[in-house]
Amino acid sequence: MTRFERRFAALKSAGRTGLIPFVTAGDPSPEAVVPMLHALVAGGADAIELGVPFSDPMADGPVIQHASERAIARGVGLKQILGWVKTFRETDADTPIVLMGYLNPVEMYGYERFAADAVAAGVDGVLLVDCPIEESHVLAPLRAAGLDQILLASPTTAPARMERLCGAASGFLYYVSMAGITGSDQLSTDDIAARVASIRAMSRAPVAVGFGVRNAESAVAIAAFADAVVIGSALVDRLAGATSVKDAAERASGFLAPIRAALDARPA
Amino acid sequence: MTKIADFHAYPDAHGRFGDYGGIYVAETLMEPLAELTEAYNRLRNDPAFIAELDRDLKYYVGRPSPIYHAERLSKHVGGAKILLKREDLNHTGAHKINNTVGQALVARHMGKTRIIAETGAGQHGVASATVAARMGLKCVVYMGAVDIERQKINVYRMKLLGAEVVPVTSGSKTLKDALNEAMRDWVTNVTDTFYIIGTVAGPHPYPQMVRDFNAIVGREAREQMLEQYGRLPDAITACVGGGSNAIGLFHAFLNDRDVRIVGAEAAGDGIETGRHAASLAAGKPGVLHGNRTYVLSDENGQIVETHSISAGLDYPGVGPEHAFLKDAGRAEYVGVTDDEALEAFHLLARTEGILAALESSHAIAQAMKLARELPADALVLANLSGRGDKDVHTIAAREGIEL
Numbered sequence: 001m002t003r004f005e006r007r008f009a010a011l012k013s014a015g016r017t018g019l020i021p022f023v024t025a026g027d028p029s030p031e032a033v034v035p036m037l038h039a040l041v042a043g044g045a046d047a048i049e050l051g052v053p054f055s056d057p058m059a060d061g062p063v064i065q066h067a068s069e070r071a072i073a074r075g076v077g078l079k080q081i082l083g084w085v086k087t088f089r090e091t092d093a094d095t096p097i098v099l100m101g102y103l104n105p106v107e108m109y110g111y112e113r114f115a116a117d118a119v120a121a122g123v124d125g126v127l128l129v130d131c132p133i134e135e136s137h138v139l140a141p142l143r144a145a146g147l148d149q150i151l152l153a154s155p156t157t158a159p160a161r162m163e164r165l166c167g168a169a170s171g172f173l174y175y176v177s178m179a180g181i182t183g184s185d186q187l188s189t190d191d192i193a194a195r196v197a198s199i200r201a202m203s204r205a206p207v208a209v210g211f212g213v214r215n216a217e218s219a220v221a222i223a224a225f226a227d228a229v230v231i232g233s234a235l236v237d238r239l240a241g242a243t244s245v246k247d248a249a250e251r252a253s254g255f256l257a258p259i260r261a262a263l264d265a266r267p268a
Numbered sequence: 269m270t271k272i273a274d275f276h277a278y279p280d281a282h283g284r285f286g287d288y289g290g291i292y293v294a295e296t297l298m299e300p301l302a303e304l305t306e307a308y309n310r311l312r313n314d315p316a317f318i319a320e321l322d323r324d325l326k327y328y329v330g331r332p333s334p335i336y337h338a339e340r341l342s343k344h345v346g347g348a349k350i351l352l353k354r355e356d357l358n359h360t361g362a363h364k365i366n367n368t369v370g371q372a373l374v375a376r377h378m379g380k381t382r383i384i385a386e387t388g389a390g391q392h393g394v395a396s397a398t399v400a401a402r403m404g405l406k407c408v409v410y411m412g413a414v415d416i417e418r419q420k421i422n423v424y425r426m427k428l429l430g431a432e433v434v435p436v437t438s439g440s441k442t443l444k445d446a447l448n449e450a451m452r453d454w455v456t457n458v459t460d461t462f463y464i465i466g467t468v469a470g471p472h473p474y475p476q477m478v479r480d481f482n483a484i485v486g487r488e489a490r491e492q493m494l495e496q497y498g499r500l501p502d503a504i505t506a507c508v509g510g511g512s513n514a515i516g517l518f519h520a521f522l523n524d525r526d527v528r529i530v531g532a533e534a535a536g537d538g539i540e541t542g543r544h545a546a547s548l549a550a551g552k553p554g555v556l557h558g559n560r561t562y563v564l565s566d567e568n569g570q571i572v573e574t575h576s577i578s579a580g581l582d583y584p585g586v587g588p589e590h591a592f593l594k595d596a597g598r599a600e601y602v603g604v605t606d607d608e609a610l611e612a613f614h615l616l617a618r619t620e621g622i623l624a625a626l627e628s629s630h631a632i633a634q635a636m637k638l639a640r641e642l643p644a645d646a647l648v649l650a651n652l653s654g655r656g657d658k659d660v661h662t663i664a665a666r667e668g669i670e671l
Binding site: 053054055056057058059061062065066069072075076077078079102103104105106107108109129130131132134135151152153154155156157158161176 | 282290291292295296297298300302438439444448451452455555557563568570571
């Protein structure tokens with residue numbers, strides 16, 4: 001069983017909704033990454049999406065883009081990020097970690113080499129935003145090494161394509177709850193509830209819903225029909241002003257804890 | 269190197285030119301791109317659409333554009349005859365209008381009411397604002413803050429045409445960032461919005477569609493050469509940023525194996541200085557802006573900032589078909605520096621009375637190099653892709669002249 005399978009099985013038997021925060025690696029500072037990851041777990045994270053900064057993040061809104069720019073200015077790259085995951089794994093063997101970003105950094109690192117190094121560091125999967133299933137033949141070495149390729153599905157995904165995505169899902173299927181960029185604030189819960197229900201019925205892997213989740217209230221609304229809730233821009237925004245490693249870690253756990261509590265207090 | 273039987277058989281159904289091209293975008297764009305592909309495939313084979321496009325190209329754009337023998341320039345250079353395909357004489361002053369007229373028609377057939385575009389030098393922004401005004405469509409143009417500063421005249425032209433120009437302040441604040449921002453707008457407003465990409469980059473079907481609309485340049489040129497000179501040119505050249513005017517000229521000649529094809533990339537201060545925009549000459553295969561192509565990126569896979577005196581060539585990627593032509597050995601891609609382009613600009617102005625765009629001046633410089641290499645009876649055809657009025661301020665500033 002993979003870390004993701006174990007984690008989602010445990011959530012299911014406990015009747016809990018998963019909480020998956022996103023943070024950009026290297027923001028607010030490179031030193032804060034590992035303490036922040038532990039703080040997220042302490043605050044109630046069931047898995048973590050660790051953002052790999054990219055210079056041209058076409059699918060991200062200003063919050064994550066600016067975090068990426070700051071991280072790039074600090075020289076953050078995949079090599080360091082894998083090192084941070086390795087350090088995190090020394091004291092956390094259970095929380096799944098997904099590297100989320102764009103294809104070019106992985107391509108430049110080299111697919112075979114990345115697959116080996118990522119597995120050795122304790123990475124569980126990758127979510128490469130600009131690599132749809134049609135182009136994911138390039139990720140074959142990653143899958144062969146045991147990394148989950150997290151796929152995205154969206155409200156604009158056509159039915160036949162949705163079936164294909166559900167059939168290929170591994171780790172979890174990430175349903176983008178709106179047709180916009182990360183950090184957008186429209187969220188129509190009613191519109192997506194039915195869609196997600198049908199996707200969950202088809203999908204080989206649990207379904208996480210994200211894009212537009214900002215706080216406990218919107219997280220609870222999504223928890224009614226999703227296996228897990230992803231929360232990104234609002235958290236990255238909260239972390240951006242951190243003044244120290246300690247402050248960043250406290251902000252991370254402080255942001256997540258009330259959301260965790262609200263999800264757990266939700267009537268099953 | 270694989271032997272290519274028919275260069276006109278590309279891209280395949282997935283938008284691939286050999287290893288390059290494809291659709292590398294977020295899931296939310298897959299369906300809109302599929303709809304666009306479906307609409308475009310239907311329209312491009314529809315005789316009524318083709319007739320509509322031909323009418324617009326003739327009566328609105330002013331096609332065909334002539335091939336002009338630059339006699340005094342040729343004499344000055346010494347060597348082969350330099351011929352110019354005069355895309356600078358098109359309405360709005362560049363080849364860009366060939367594409368925007370076509371995409372605007374596609375937009376109208378798809379029932380879209382809002383046009384968005386990205387622009388570098390501003391030529392594509394102007395060409396988009398132009399067709400939007402003519403069709404009564406709302407138009408928003410994304411432009412890097414740095415480019416807005418160096419292309420003020422085109423910014424004002426766009427505003428006069430009724431377009432909203434949105435400054436992009438992220439990243440390097442140039443063309444690539446404008447493209448990112450336009451793509452975000454499209455993802456968010458896809459229901460009523462048509463994104464007119466200005467170059468042969470982006471996800472499928474854009475590299476194909478933009479090429480098809482610009483391929484009129486090469487089709488005309490090929491016929492004109494046969495008519496005026498009784499034969500095809502020995503060499504053809506064009507500047508390459510994203511590569512739309514270049515593929516426009518090259519495409520009709522790809523299967524004419526005796527015609528040498530040379531793309532002139534912006535070498536800026538010189539490729540060896542690192543301050544350039546020569547993705548094919550100095551980059552390597554990667555993924556940017558929805559397609560696999562040659563890119564300029566660092567060891568972390570970050571796209572690097574490029575440099576060229578010409579905003580329209582200041583781009584760290586290049587159309588995937590050019591990447592394919594390079595690997596197939598069908599076209600050569602070489603660097604032309606800022607200084608060489610400026611020298612060509614001045615020479616053309618003084619010998620022929622033509623102010624070329626700084627972008628096109630790279631092609632003129634390359635044509636001069638080719639002419640020197642080739643015998644006197646050889647024919648070198650360069651794409652004079654745009655006129656230089658927009659660059660007057662840049663040139664004056666560079667030469668320390670206050671206007």
